[in-house]
Amino acid sequence: MxxxxxxxxxxxxxxxxxxxxxxxxxxxxxxxxxxxxxxDPLPIFLSRHASSIRAFVNIGRLPVTGELLSYLPSLEILVCTSVGLDHIDLAECNRRGVAVTNAGDAFSEDVADSAVGLLISVLRRIPAADRFVRSGNWVELGDFPLGSKVSGKRVGIVGLGSIGSLIAKRLKSFGCIISYNSRSQKPDIPYRYYPDILSLAAENDVLVLCCSLTDQTHHIVNREVMDSLGKDGVIINVGRGGLIDEKEMVKCLVQGVIGGAGLDVFENEPEIPGELFGLDNVVLSPHAAVLTAGSLNNVAEVALANLKAFFSNRPLISPAQLN
Amino acid sequence: MxxxxxxxxxxxxxxxxxxxxxxxxxxxxxxxxxxxxxxDPLPIFLSRHASSIRAFVNIGRLPVTGELLSYLPSLEILVCTSVGLDHIDLAECNRRGVAVTNAGDAFSEDVADSAVGLLISVLRRIPAADRFVRSGNWVELGDFPLGSKVSGKRVGIVGLGSIGSLIAKRLKSFGCIISYNSRSQKPDIPYRYYPDILSLAAENDVLVLCCSLTDQTHHIVNREVMDSLGKDGVIINVGRGGLIDEKEMVKCLVQGVIGGAGLDVFENEPEIPGELFGLDNVVLSPHAAVLTAGSLNNVAEVALANLKAFFSNRPLISPAQLN
Structure with missing residues (x-):
C-alpha cells in the first residue's frame, strides 16, 4: 500500500x-x-497566513467576532471545543455561510456530575466542613452546624438538554422531585414543566442552571426570581455567569434572601465579587465543570469527527443551531 | 374524654x-x-436514681459498658440514636436480656447522600477548587488541575445494608459500575459480589466503607488493601474510623500509594492526624454524614416508636442483632 x-x-x-x-x-x-x-496582532497574522483557510478549530474561548471572521474569507467551518457558544457571533457565521460545531455531548456527563456535586456540597456544607476540620475547629468548637437534606428536595432545572437530562436522572436517584423550564415543553418527559422561571423558582427548593446564555436568557435569574426562590432556596450554576444578575445574587446571599449557591461560572470570571469569599453558604468553582481528562479526550474526538466529516462531505456530528 | x-x-x-x-x-x-x-460521677447518680429504670435512651455516643449496665439492674431496653453500636457492650446486653435498638434506617438517606457527596468532592476536587478560588489563585495562577471523571468509575461498596444499597442506587445513576463485599452474598442483588475486600480493592477505582465496626471489620482496610487499590484509588469512609488503619492510610496518601480519600470518621475523632490537613486530595468532614435537621427528626421518631412499642408489648421497630 x-x-x-x-x-x-x-x-x-x-x-x-x-x-x-x-x-x-x-x-x-x-x-x-x-x-x-x-x-503580533491577530488580524495581521490572519491576513498574512489564513486567507485560504477553510476550517478553524477554536480551542478555549477566543471570541469570534464579525471582524475576526472578515480575515477568514474562505472559512467554511468553525469547530469549537465548548458547549456554550456565547463567545461566537453566530448570526455573522450564519450570514457568511460558516457552519459551527460545538462540543456536543462530550462534556455532558462531567458537567452533570459537577452540578450534582455542587448541589450536595452546598446543602451538606462539604467545603465548609472541610475548612472547619482543617482549621482545628472540630477540636476547639465541637459541633458543626446541621446541613440540609438532599433527599426529597424539589429541584427545578433550567434547560433540559443533554446536560439537564443527566442532572435530572442523577437527582431522581436521590429521591429529589424534578421539574424544569425550557423554551418549550419536551414531549415524553415525566418531569413537570413550568413555562416561566418565576413559577419554577416559587415551587422549588433548588434551581439548577444549565441552559445556553443568549439574549433571552441573560440575567434570567434576577432579583424577582431570587425573592420567589426564598430564604432556604439554593442556586446551582453550571451554565454561564451571565444567566444570573450577579450583583443582585451577592446581595441576596449576604442578606439571606436566598439560602446558598454553588457556582462554577461568573459574569466576569476569573474576577469574582469579593463578598462571596466570606460566605460559608456558597461553594465556588473555577469554571471546572468540564475539566477532567476524560472530558478532554471526549471533546477532542468530537472535534476530530466533525473535521473528518467536513472534509469528506458527510453530515457534521454536533452542528450548532445558527438561528 | x-x-x-x-x-x-x-x-x-x-x-x-x-x-x-x-x-x-x-x-x-x-x-x-x-x-x-x-x-457527680455517673455511677453515683445511677445507683441513687436509676435502679428501677426499665428503659434508657442514649442520645449521642456514651459508651455503655458492663459496669454501667450493672447500675441499671432493672433495665429491659436500651434505645440508641446511632446506626453503629460499637460504643455498646452488646454481648453484656445480651447476657442481661436487655434489648437494644439503633437508629434503624433513619439516617440512611443522609449518610448515602453524604457518601456520594464526598466521592464527587474528592474526584472532582470541589473543596480544593473552592480554596483555589477563595485564595485568589484563579486570578493569579489561572488553570486549576484536572479532576477525575465520576461517570463510569468502578465503585466497591463494603457493607451493602440499608446505607450501602442507597449509595449503590445513587451511583448507578452516574453510570458507575457497582460491586460489593459483605459477610455473605445477598440474594437478588444485581451487583457483583467479592467475598474478600482485597479482591474488591483490586478490581475497583473507589472503595466506599459503610459497614459496622466490629472485631471482624477493625482495620479491614490495611496497607495490603491500599496497595491493592492503587495509586489512583480513592477511599470514602462514612462508617467508623476504626475500619481503616489510619496511620497506614496517612502514609499511603502522603506517598501516593492511593489517590485520595473522603473521610467523615476517624480513629480518634475529633483528633485527626495533622498530615491530612496539608493534602488537597483529601476531603475531611466532622462526623457529619447524619447531621441534617431531617435526619434528627427521623431518628427521634424511630426512638419514640421503639419506646412506644416496648411499653405496649409490640415488636421493636429497629432491634439490634445482639449476637
Whole structure:
C-alpha cells in the first residue's frame, strides 16, 4: 500500500497556551497552522497566513467576532471545543455561510456530575466542613452546624438538554422531585414543566442552571426570581455567569434572601465579587465543570469527527443551531 | 374524654449538652429522668436514681459498658440514636436480656447522600477548587488541575445494608459500575459480589466503607488493601474510623500509594492526624454524614416508636442483632 499522495488539509488552530490537549490528534490527521501567542496582532497574522483557510478549530474561548471572521474569507467551518457558544457571533457565521460545531455531548456527563456535586456540597456544607476540620475547629468548637437534606428536595432545572437530562436522572436517584423550564415543553418527559422561571423558582427548593446564555436568557435569574426562590432556596450554576444578575445574587446571599449557591461560572470570571469569599453558604468553582481528562479526550474526538466529516462531505456530528 | 389515670412510664435519658433534639418529643410522651452533665460521677447518680429504670435512651455516643449496665439492674431496653453500636457492650446486653435498638434506617438517606457527596468532592476536587478560588489563585495562577471523571468509575461498596444499597442506587445513576463485599452474598442483588475486600480493592477505582465496626471489620482496610487499590484509588469512609488503619492510610496518601480519600470518621475523632490537613486530595468532614435537621427528626421518631412499642408489648421497630 502506498500513502495517499494528497496532502492532508490545512486547518487553523487557536488555543490558550495552557491548553495543550488535542495537539497530537490534530497533527496526526491534518496540517496544522497554529495561531502563535506572540505579540503580533491577530488580524495581521490572519491576513498574512489564513486567507485560504477553510476550517478553524477554536480551542478555549477566543471570541469570534464579525471582524475576526472578515480575515477568514474562505472559512467554511468553525469547530469549537465548548458547549456554550456565547463567545461566537453566530448570526455573522450564519450570514457568511460558516457552519459551527460545538462540543456536543462530550462534556455532558462531567458537567452533570459537577452540578450534582455542587448541589450536595452546598446543602451538606462539604467545603465548609472541610475548612472547619482543617482549621482545628472540630477540636476547639465541637459541633458543626446541621446541613440540609438532599433527599426529597424539589429541584427545578433550567434547560433540559443533554446536560439537564443527566442532572435530572442523577437527582431522581436521590429521591429529589424534578421539574424544569425550557423554551418549550419536551414531549415524553415525566418531569413537570413550568413555562416561566418565576413559577419554577416559587415551587422549588433548588434551581439548577444549565441552559445556553443568549439574549433571552441573560440575567434570567434576577432579583424577582431570587425573592420567589426564598430564604432556604439554593442556586446551582453550571451554565454561564451571565444567566444570573450577579450583583443582585451577592446581595441576596449576604442578606439571606436566598439560602446558598454553588457556582462554577461568573459574569466576569476569573474576577469574582469579593463578598462571596466570606460566605460559608456558597461553594465556588473555577469554571471546572468540564475539566477532567476524560472530558478532554471526549471533546477532542468530537472535534476530530466533525473535521473528518467536513472534509469528506458527510453530515457534521454536533452542528450548532445558527438561528 | 378523661385523661388516662396511669402516669406515663419513666425513662432515663443521657444526652451530650450540645444535642438538644428529641427533648420535647420525649417529654410529651414520658416522664424523663435526664442524667445531669454535672460533676457527680455517673455511677453515683445511677445507683441513687436509676435502679428501677426499665428503659434508657442514649442520645449521642456514651459508651455503655458492663459496669454501667450493672447500675441499671432493672433495665429491659436500651434505645440508641446511632446506626453503629460499637460504643455498646452488646454481648453484656445480651447476657442481661436487655434489648437494644439503633437508629434503624433513619439516617440512611443522609449518610448515602453524604457518601456520594464526598466521592464527587474528592474526584472532582470541589473543596480544593473552592480554596483555589477563595485564595485568589484563579486570578493569579489561572488553570486549576484536572479532576477525575465520576461517570463510569468502578465503585466497591463494603457493607451493602440499608446505607450501602442507597449509595449503590445513587451511583448507578452516574453510570458507575457497582460491586460489593459483605459477610455473605445477598440474594437478588444485581451487583457483583467479592467475598474478600482485597479482591474488591483490586478490581475497583473507589472503595466506599459503610459497614459496622466490629472485631471482624477493625482495620479491614490495611496497607495490603491500599496497595491493592492503587495509586489512583480513592477511599470514602462514612462508617467508623476504626475500619481503616489510619496511620497506614496517612502514609499511603502522603506517598501516593492511593489517590485520595473522603473521610467523615476517624480513629480518634475529633483528633485527626495533622498530615491530612496539608493534602488537597483529601476531603475531611466532622462526623457529619447524619447531621441534617431531617435526619434528627427521623431518628427521634424511630426512638419514640421503639419506646412506644416496648411499653405496649409490640415488636421493636429497629432491634439490634445482639449476637
Amino acid at each position: 502506498s500513502e495517499s499522495s494528497v496532502p492532508p488539509p490545512l486547518i487553523l488552530v487557536h488555543r490558550p497556551s495552557s491548553l495543550t490537549y488535542m495537539a497530537d490528534l490534530l497533527n496526526r490527521n491534518f496540517r496544522v497552522l497554529t495561531i502563535p501567542s506572540s505579540s | 378523661s385523661e388516662s389515670s396511669v402516669p406515663p412510664p419513666l425513662i432515663l435519658v443521657h444526652r451530650p449538652s450540645s444535642l438538644t433534639y428529641m427533648a420535647d418529643l420525649l417529654n410529651r410522651n414520658f416522664r424523663v429522668l435526664t442524667i445531669p452533665s454535672s460533676s
